[in-house]
Amino acid sequence: MKAVCWMGTSKVETLTVDDPKLLNPHDAIIKVTRTAICGSDLHLYDGFIPTMEAGDILGHEFMGIVEEVGRGVTNLKRGDRVVVPFTIACGNCSFCKKKLWAACDNTNPNAHLMEAAYGYSGSGLFGYSHMMGGYAGGQAQYVRVPFANVGPLKIESDLPDEKILFLSDIFPTGYMAAENAQIQPGDTVAVWGCGPVGQFAIASAFMLGAARVIAIDRLPERLDMARSVGAITIDYSEDDVSVLTALKDLTAGAGPDSCIDAVGLEAHSTELQGIYDQVKTKLMLETDRPSVLRQAIQAVRKGGTLSIPGVYGGLLDKVPFGAAFGKGITMKMGQTNMHNYMQPLLERIEKGEIDPSYIISHRITLDDAPEMYKVWRDKKEQVTKIVIDPWAERKVA
Structure with missing residues (x-):
């Protein structure tokens, strides 16, 4: 065969x-x-x-x-x-x-x-x-x-x-990601990564009662697809865009109720941390590029939930765990x-x-x-x- x-x-x-x-x-x-x-x-x-x-x-x-x-x-x-x-x-x-x-x-x-x-x-x-x-x-x-x-x-x-x-x-994975986000009717959910799992996480978030879903990516075709099912979009590659600022503006300063990292270990970033992670992984000083995870921890509201369907494989650097602790967030993740x-x-x-x-x-x-x-x-x-x-x-x- x-x-x-x-x-x-x-x-x-x-x-x-x-x-x-x-x-x-x-x-x-x-x-x-x-x-x-x-x-x-x-x-x-x-x-x-x-x-x-x-x-x-x-x-x-x-x-x-x-x-x-x-x-x-x-x-x-x-x-x-x-x-x-x-x-x-x-x-x-x-x-x-x-x-x-x-x-x-x-x-x-x-x-x-x-x-x-x-x-x-x-x-x-x-x-x-x-x-x-x-x-x-x-x-x-x-x-x-x-x-x-x-x-x-x-x-x-x-x-x-x-x-x-x-x-x-990918459909069950996106759905479990939305379920793990502990969405309540009327919630605002942010999804990093509008690839296949991200698309199904967006659709599933709406199925589970989210009032708004904010989709974050840099590729026009993916952002167009997210908009086609009702999501608000953020193109993080635009020079004048700060994802954290945009999310605060869209949530009256509170942050999203839930964040979903549908990217995982090969995240891209236009910020300095992107260069940092590229160098560290090349030198095997870390195994994963966790720029999305860092951003989602910082973005989610106090007492909110972070769902992680994106695959991580090993050791991560500079994860703002103090922010996760200080805000009292819940993290849910794992294979589907x-x-x-x-x-x-x-x-x-x-x-x-x-x-x-x-x-x-x-x-x-x-x-x-x-x-x-x-x-x-x-x-x-x-x-x-x-x-x-x-x-x-x-x-x-």
Whole structure:
């Protein structure tokens, strides 16, 4: 089969690799019908996530048709259409029973690597390094799905793939980000980053009762998309714009009730801190660029909530924790507990409350993926979301 493989920092190739096989009774083999490149895949592409190995298959947003199931899988059969969550959960450990699926104790065979870095391990993830399980990802024609009796969501309707693909990650992630923001009716919410997760966080904030959502980014296509769903926008790249001042002006000096950092470890900044972080990460004196996190801590109102769906990988410098303490803010963060959200959000799609496909800008083949990773990283071609048809043939000019 064809698959998109990580071959080193800033190097991705589409290769012919062996088809996956059933390894355990609870496995399923899925024929992938749609997959996507996620913003967090760029952290792998840029070399910020350790324990990647040349040849690792990328991708954690995918759906498809069940091709084969192990004898322990009783809820699925060949021919079923499913969306697969990017987190892998066993369903039986104490964390799964508490519905903290992303903290599953049993699905990361390399838990010792995570424990060395973080103290404890979370669940395994598809296509996201060996310290998170070493599982092959879904930017491929076929993928092995472990614990298939727990994870995949069966799709009974005839909704097109593009409307439901994002149930695999970014729609639930944006929704959980808004839920973690503890939004009350009438609140003002600020969202940093208008990429795919940020867009769904904006839409979800409105669903949960926010009166105003303020979206912060620098790319016109993303800001336009945020405005199209009702957000107020701030372009932080404009010379005369101070985000903190603008947020105070928009909230009568109080600050937003909730702030959402939908950017994470590769944040950009036009301020001096941006240069500082670039230098520090180059010298490995810090691993992440937390300019958005710093700004959100300073911006949120006293007693407010900071929600962090953006991925952080390691050690951060100059975080204004005194401000967080002094204002008595709440922080909520972490990998998405996918299984809590997939079915409820599917029902919203089925009712016509939202069509998640509005964020798609590019539809490509697996052969196009290496070049499109560069386009995605460099924010060229007005890219907002890239979806891959693994069975499409590359068009020859």
